[in-house]
Amino acid sequence: MKKKLWQIFGPIAVAFALVAVILVAPLPLGNLNRGTIERAAVSLSPDVLAGQRIKHQAVQDGYVPFFGSSELSRMDAFHPSVLAAKYDRNYRPLLLGAPGTQSLTHFIADQTMIQQLAGKKAVVILSLQWFTKMGQMPDAFAYYFSPMQTIEWLRSAEPKRAADVYAAHRLLKMPVIRDNATLYDATKDIAAGQPISSATMSLLDLRARLLNNEDALFSRYGFKANNLPKIEKAEKQLPAAATYPELNALADKIAAKATSNNDLGIDNHFYSTRLAGGKIDGLKDSQVRFDYRRSPEYGDLELLLEQFARYHVDVQFVIPPINQKWATYTGLSQSMIKTAANKVKHQLTSQGFDRVQDLTQDGKEKYFMQDTIHLGWRGWVKVDETVAPFLEDKQEKPVYHINHHYYSAAWANATSWK
Amino acid sequence: MINLQPYANPMYFVYLLIALVPLMIGLAFGRRFKIYETIVSFLLLFLIFDADKWQQGVALIGYVVFEAALVWGYHRYRSRQNQTWVFVLAVIASIMPLVVVKMTPVFSPHPSLIGFLGISYLTFKSVQMIMEMRDGTIKSFSLWAFIRFLLFFPTISSGPIDRFRRFEQDYEKIPDRDAYIDMVGKGVHYIFIGFLYKYILGYLFGTVALPQVARGAMGMRDAFFGTGLSLELVKYMYTYSMYLFFDFAGYSLFAVGVSYLMGIATPMNFNKPFIAGNIKDFWQRWHMTLSFWFRDFIFMRVTFFIMKHKLVKNRIRVSQVAYLINFLVMGFWHGVTWYYIIYGLFHAAAIIINDIWLRFKKKHRKSLPHNKWTQALAIFITFNVVCFSFLIFSGFLNQLWFAPIPHVSR
Amino acid sequence: MAENIKETVLNILQDLTGEDLANNLDDNLFDNALLDSMDTVQLLLELQDQLGVTVPVSEFDRSQWDTAAKIIKKVADAQ
Numbered sequence: 031m032k033k034k035l036w037q038i039f040g041p042i043a044v045a046f047a048l049v050a051v052i053l054v055a056p057l058p059l060g061n062l063n064r065g066t067i068e069r070a071a072v073s074l075s076p077d078v079l080a081g082q083r084i085k086h087q088a089v090q091d092g093y094v095p096f097f098g099s100s101e102l103s104r105m106d107a108f109h110p111s112v113l114a115a116k117y118d119r120n121y122r123p124l125l126l127g128a129p130g131t132q133s134l135t136h137f138i139a140d141q142t143m144i145q146q147l148a149g150k151k152a153v154v155i156l157s158l159q160w161f162t163k164m165g166q167m168p169d170a171f172a173y174y175f176s177p178m179q180t181i182e183w184l185r186s187a188e189p190k191r192a193a194d195v196y197a198a199h200r201l202l203k204m205p206v207i208r209d210n211a212t213l214y215d216a217t218k219d220i221a222a223g224q225p226i227s228s229a230t231m232s233l234l235d236l237r238a239r240l241l242n243n244e245d246a247l248f249s250r251y252g253f254k255a256n257n258l259p260k261i262e263k264a265e266k267q268l269p270a271a272a273t274y275p276e277l278n279a280l281a282d283k284i285a286a287k288a289t290s291n292n293d294l295g296i297d298n299h300f301y302s303t304r305l306a307g308g309k310i311d312g313l314k315d316s317q318v319r320f321d322y323r324r325s326p327e328y329g330d331l332e333l334l335l336e337q338f339a340r341y342h343v344d345v346q347f348v349i350p351p352i353n354q355k356w357a358t359y360t361g362l363s364q365s366m367i368k369t370a371a372n373k374v375k376h377q378l379t380s381q382g383f384d385r386v387q388d389l390t391q392d393g394k395e396k397y398f399m400q401d402t403i404h405l406g407w408r409g410w411v412k413v414d415e416t417v418a419p420f421l422e423d424k425q426e427k428p429v430y431h432i433n434h435h436y437y438s439a440a441w442a443n444a445t446s447w448k
Numbered sequence: 449m450i451n452l453q454p455y456a457n458p459m460y461f462v463y464l465l466i467a468l469v470p471l472m473i474g475l476a477f478g479r480r481f482k483i484y485e486t487i488v489s490f491l492l493l494f495l496i497f498d499a500d501k502w503q504q505g506v507a508l509i510g511y512v513v514f515e516a517a518l519v520w521g522y523h524r525y526r527s528r529q530n531q532t533w534v535f536v537l538a539v540i541a542s543i544m545p546l547v548v549v550k551m552t553p554v555f556s557p558h559p560s561l562i563g564f565l566g567i568s569y570l571t572f573k574s575v576q577m578i579m580e581m582r583d584g585t586i587k588s589f590s591l592w593a594f595i596r597f598l599l600f601f602p603t604i605s606s607g608p609i610d611r612f613r614r615f616e617q618d619y620e621k622i623p624d625r626d627a628y629i630d631m632v633g634k635g636v637h638y639i640f641i642g643f644l645y646k647y648i649l650g651y652l653f654g655t656v657a658l659p660q661v662a663r664g665a666m667g668m669r670d671a672f673f674g675t676g677l678s679l680e681l682v683k684y685m686y687t688y689s690m691y692l693f694f695d696f697a698g699y700s701l702f703a704v705g706v707s708y709l710m711g712i713a714t715p716m717n718f719n720k721p722f723i724a725g726n727i728k729d730f731w732q733r734w735h736m737t738l739s740f741w742f743r744d745f746i747f748m749r750v751t752f753f754i755m756k757h758k759l760v761k762n763r764i765r766v767s768q769v770a771y772l773i774n775f776l777v778m779g780f781w782h783g784v785t786w787y788y789i790i791y792g793l794f795h796a797a798a799i800i801i802n803d804i805w806l807r808f809k810k811k812h813r814k815s816l817p818h819n820k821w822t823q824a825l826a827i828f829i830t831f832n833v834v835c836f837s838f839l840i841f842s843g844f845l846n847q848l849w850f851a852p853i854p855h856v857s858r
Numbered sequence: 859m860a861e862n863i864k865e866t867v868l869n870i871l872q873d874l875t876g877e878d879l880a881n882n883l884d885d886n887l888f889d890n891a892l893l894d895s896m897d898t899v900q901l902l903l904e905l906q907d908q909l910g911v912t913v914p915v916s917e918f919d920r921s922q923w924d925t926a927a928k929i930i931k932k933v934a935d936a937q
Contacts, residue, residue, distance in 0.1 A: 031629070038633045042640075211450055303667070576916075583914030728894070743895050748915050751899040767896045 053240045057247070062087055066250050071124045072111050072257040074103055079126050079135075080176030081249040082142040082242065089146050093124035094421055097136050097334075098155035100129040101350060101404045105260050107267040108281055108410035110153075110417065116265045121421045123153070130170025132160040133330035134200055139174065140337060141182040148341040151425070153417055155348045156331070158322045158370050158390070159403060165326035172206035177213065178241035181234050184216045189223045193336045196329060196437045212237065274415055281407035285397035294355045300401040310359075318361035322370035324443045328377060332436040335381060339430035346385045346420045347378060348413055351393035356402045369445060376447055382430040387416045452495040453565075454605050455646070455702045461639070467492070468709055475628050475711045480619070485710070489601045496565065496605070504564035511545055511567065512598060515574040516591055518542055519581075523589045526581045535582045542578055546571040546781075554784050566605045568781060572741055573598050577612055579745055586612060593619075602706040606699060608717040608737035618712045628711060635708030638701045646698025653691035661687045662844065669848060676848045685839040692838055693721065696735070722834075725826040727795070727802045730834055738778075747774040767803065772796045782841070791841045798833055863909065863937065867930050870904045883927040888920055898923070911936045 062084065070084045071093055078084050089095070096102065096110060102125045105112065110123045126136070140147075160166075180201070187194040198221035201207050208214050212233045216226045226234070267284065269276070292301045305313075338345050349371055352362060371390040378386050389405075389412065392398050400406025405413065435441055452460055467488045474481045497505030522538045549567055552560035577594065580586040597615050623631060661684045668678035700717035707714035715737050724730035731739040750770040753759075760766045772793075779792020809816060839845065871879050875892040879885065887893040893901070898918060905911045911933050923929055 031625075034629050034633070038629075038636050042636065307670070580916045583916040585914060585916045744915065744918075748895055748899050748918075751896060752902065752915055755899060755903055763896070763900070770896075 052247070053243050054236075055243075057243055059083075059246050062250055064091070067091060067093070068122075069256055069258055070250075071122060072105070072261055073255045074125055074128045074257070075255055076128065076174050077249060079128070079131065079139050079174055080179060082178060082245045083249050085124065085126075085143045086146060088124045089143060089150070092121060094121045094151055094153065095126050095143070095147070096123040096153045096155065098125070098127040099131045099157055099160070100127075101155060101157070102127050103129075104400045104404045104406050104410075105257060105264060106400065106406055106410065107264040107284060108277065108407055108414065109261075109264065110410065110414065112261055112264040112268070113410075113414050113418070115261060116268045117271075119418065119422060127155075128174075130167055131174055132166045132170070133327060133334050134166040134197075134204075135171055135174045137197065137330065137333040137337065138179050138183060138201075139176055140334075141179040141186075144337055144341050144343075147343045149343070151344045151346070151421055152338070153346045153348065153421075154334070155350060155405075156374060157350060157403070158352070158367060158374070161322040161325040161327040161370055161374070163321065163325060165330060166200075166204070168204050168206070171204045175204075175206045177210065178238065178245060180207075180213060180217075181238045181241065184213070184220065184226065184234060185231070185238065187220045187226075189220055189225050192434045192437060193333055194220055195223055197333055200326070200330060200333075274411060277411045277414075278408055281411055282397055285407040289397070294359070295353060295396065295399065296356070296401045297406070313360055315361040317357075318363070320362055321366055323366060323373060323445050326442055328373070328442045329437045331374070331377065332432075335378070335383060335430075335436075336432050338383075339381070339432050342427065342430075344385075344425055344428055345383060346387070346417055347383065348387045348417070349374060349390055350403070350405050350409065351390045351398065352403050353399040353401065354394035356399075357393060373444070373447070377436055377441075381432055381436075382428055384428065385420065387413065389413075450495060451499040451501060452492070454492075454496060454601075455642075455699060458647070464492070464706065468706075472632065472709060475622060476625055478622055478625070480622055480711065486596075489599065492601045493599060493604065501565075503561065507562045507564040508566075510562065511564065511570065512595060514545065515542060515570070515598065516595060519574060519577045519594055520589070520591055522578050523581055530582070535578070538578045539575060542574045543571055550780070550784050569603070569605070569607045569609060570598055572609045572738075573612070576741070576745060579749075580612065600707075600712070602703045602710070602712075603714060606696075606703075607735075608700055608703060608714055609741050610714055610737070614715075615712065622711060631708045631711060631713070635705040638705030638708065642698045642701030642705060644698075645694040645701060650691060650695035650698050653687055654695055657687050658684075658691055665844070666848065676845075681839075681848070684842075684844060685835050688842045688844065689835040689838045692842075693718070722831055723827055724830050724834075725823060726806070726830055727798045727833065728806075730830055731795075731799070734834075742774055742778055746777055747771070750774065764803075764807075768800050771799050775799070785843065785846070787840050787843050787846055791837055794837050794840060798837070863934050864930050866908055867905075867933055868926065870901060870908065871926055871929070873904075874900060879926040883930075884925050886924050887926070888924050901929075905933060909933060909937065 067084065067088050070078045071088055085095075111125065113119070114122050126139070131139075183194075183197070187198070189195065198217050201217050202221055207217055212230055216230050216234060219226045219230070268280070272280070288297055289295050289301075291298045292305070294301070296305070337343075352367065356362075357364070357367075367390055371388055375386055375388060378384075389398075389409070392409070392412065395408060397407045398405070398409040398412070400409075452463065454460065471481055471485055471488065474484075493508075494505070497508055518538060518541055522534075525534060545562055546567055549560045549563040552558075552563070577586060581589070593616060594612075596619070597610070597612050600610070600615070603610065622628070661680065664680035665676070665678065665684045668680045669676045671678040697718040704714045704716055717735055717737050719733040719736065721730055721734035724733050747770050750773050751766055754766050754769065755763075760769060775792040775796035776789070777792075778795075779789040782788040782791070868878070868880055871877075871887075874897045875887070877892065885892075899915075902913050902915070902918065905913060913932075913936065923932060
């Protein structure tokens with residue numbers, strides 16, 4: 031009888047014990063190999079974005095985070111990762127972002143990395159498309175959601191700090207937070223301006239241990255997309271050495287071939303799969319009502335800024351344009367775009383973030399955009415002209431002065447300012 | 449507020465095991481702690497239907513009150529009289545809530561307010577009570593026993609579908625210690641196979657692979673003269689079939705395994721369905737408790753009725769009509785959408801063709817080869833026919849053919 | 859009487875299965891694919907017609923009706 035019970039439950043008990051040891055014990059871990067990091071840096075994978083170990087080692091190895099969204103996936107010959115590799119620059123981009131990632135996602139995902147970035151450099155590609163009436167889309171937030179990073183934030187959050195209270199309120203608007211009772215309770219505490227109860231805190235500590243080990247053990251297997259072949263293929267299109275005018279000439283040549291099936295200057299494949307065959311007809315004047323001037327995204331952006339300021343991260347911002355022909359076709363208002371871009375720039379420069387490359391007026395330039403709203407060929411070259419010297423050369427330390435007014439609803443909805 | 453969906457994550461099993469330990473010790477000593485079991489069941493049901501699912505909880509209570517009153521009333525009636533029209537009315541009344549829930553999406557964008565997780569499965573249990581009372585095989589009836597049977601929590605959300613008399617026997621008769629420990633061993637074994645199926649294989653096919661192949665197939669919408677038929681779609685078909693099996697079989701194993709821990713031998717739902725040599729064989733192996741329920745309460749009754757009243761003379765025609773009705777009802781039961789109904793019709797057609805073939809084979813037994821190669825061919829054909837039916841069932845074709853064109857997004 | 863039942867049942871089964879089961883009383887009729895659901899319904903109807911035994915469909919539990927011998931016993935008990 032005892033033997034029988036042992037036969038039934040013994041293996042379960044042993045299995046539980048083993049799992050507990052692996053997940054909770056502090057694990058000695060060496061370095062990941064360079065190939066893994068190289069692959070991860072261009073994978074655009076949600077696991078890399080939400081994880082810890084890979085980002086940590088990448089920054090240690092001299093990678094520079096490029097925060098952005100879908101434009102990062104436009105890997106033509108002039109993409110930052112391609113140029114950096116081909117011309118053996120003293121930096122390599124760590125691409126963080128994918129379709130749907132916005133300021134709030136980046137703010138949370140940065141938690142384990144931000145201390146390590148202290149005094150270092152970063153690049154942020156800020157799309158005006160983020161600044162919608164809703165701001166961060168809840169579905170996308172859920173898709174890139176990292177319980178580990180959220181717990182990291184909660185454990186360091188201060189209930190008296192305006193940024194943390196604001197962040198807590200924003201998180202509570204995301205349904206995914208409710209899926210986990212502990213996270214939800216702790217976030218509610220911070221939102222109410224109260225410290226997290228000690229019982230909840232110890233649950234968070236345990237959970238953090240578990241998730242850290244999970245990340246350390248499995249993160250290297252998480253990302254499936256391998257974009258390295260794409261990068262290497264793109265490198266082959268480039269000459270061994272080139273000036274910017276030469277790069278632009280090459281960009282024109284490649285782009286002309288790639289945009290031959292339409293007169294909007296949109297990549298052939300994009301056009302034929304997403305717009306051709308009558309699909310485009312339904313989109314005429316479809317963006318007349320788009321308004322990027324009023325959005326909770328302005329407050330979310332401030333979270334990122336305050337974080338950069340706290341750790342003295344030197345940041346180069348890039349604001350990409352919208353394909354002008356496309357904007358005209360869909361009825362997107364140019365004056366609205368101008369106001370929104372100015373509002374973003376005001377928020378940045380008034381707090382000392384002076385490195386802003388505003389490209390919003392370049393949407394009419396030929397071969398600047400790969401499709402509707404994504405940088406390509408000439409656009410990437412222009413970005414490189416600013417970003418490469420910023421990263422390669424030593425820069426004067428910026429001085430930031432954070433203004434909490436930018437968290438307010440008044441600012442989120444403001445269309446004029448002094 | 450905590451909300452626990454049955455078998456949704458590994459923690460559920462930890463809570464469940466803790467709750468079941470006292471009950472299991474009792475059973476090992478020949479006692480069933482009925483009050484404790486009732487409280488645990490109530491708590492676990494509460495946790496399925498609390499928090500933002502409270503509306504479903506209210507619907508469940510309303511449903512149970514309605515069905516219990518109906519079955520109780522029919523029992524009272526049946527002990528004195530036995531008119532056919534009363535029986536028919538009782539059956540119609542007992543399936544009415546399900547009919548309303550299934551029809552609502554046809555007319556309204558919002559799901560029905562009287563729906564809840566598991567209503568389809570509870571309806572089978574209610575209807576069989578009335579049918580067996582009509583047949584006189586259920587004579588004694590206690591309201592409490594019926595509710596216990598209806599709300600048996602391991603099987604509440606998706607079966608397997610047990611039978612009242614079998615369940616009662618297990619519930620009242622406690623196995624001796626050796627037999628019970630064997631049951632526990634089996635139960636634990638089933639639960640762990642379930643982990644392999646649902647959390648590993650089901651995850652790989654469903655969560656990892658399926659979205660990718662779906663994207664691939666959607667990208668080929670214009671292929672083959674605009675029909676969307678492509679190699680990607682074939683990949684989707686097989687991936688979905690594997691996901692469907694491992695997810696559902698895994699879930700069923702959990703339900704059976706947990707029942708065993710509670711000393712109830714809930715019947716198995718799957719028996720290696722993909723080695724079936726023909727469609728008939730397949731339905732003896734796939735979602736068995738459902739197909740047997742349909743066999744016993746629809747197919748056999750329909751054929752009995754037709755033959756007794758000599759509505760159709762030809763025996764072969766009778767079976768064909770009965771198959772058609774049987775699978776059409778099954779299609780509607782899954783939901784009132786074109787693809788579930790076509791799925792039902794497809795299986796009816798498949799089984800009718802299968803019967804024709806079996807008759808042909810019987811007649812020409814001497815001249816037809818029969819060896820392991822023909823058997824392998826039979827399994828291969830059956831497997832592909834089944835996978836194709838699952839492609840219909842998945843509703844993916846609906847998306848492929850009729851969904852609006854996705855917006856140009858980032 | 860008992861002999862009569864046995865003979866009648868075996869006759870009915872021979873009609874349905876096409877085989878004489880007199881010497882194979884304990885063969886499993888379902889596992890050997892000799893009977894299917896259609897046949898069982900017909901069996902129940904024939905029993906009603908020829909022997910006046912009424913067996914409701916829900917009484918028909920396959921495991922208790924799966925050999926000729928079991929069927930004969932069931933019918934004898936019911937009469």
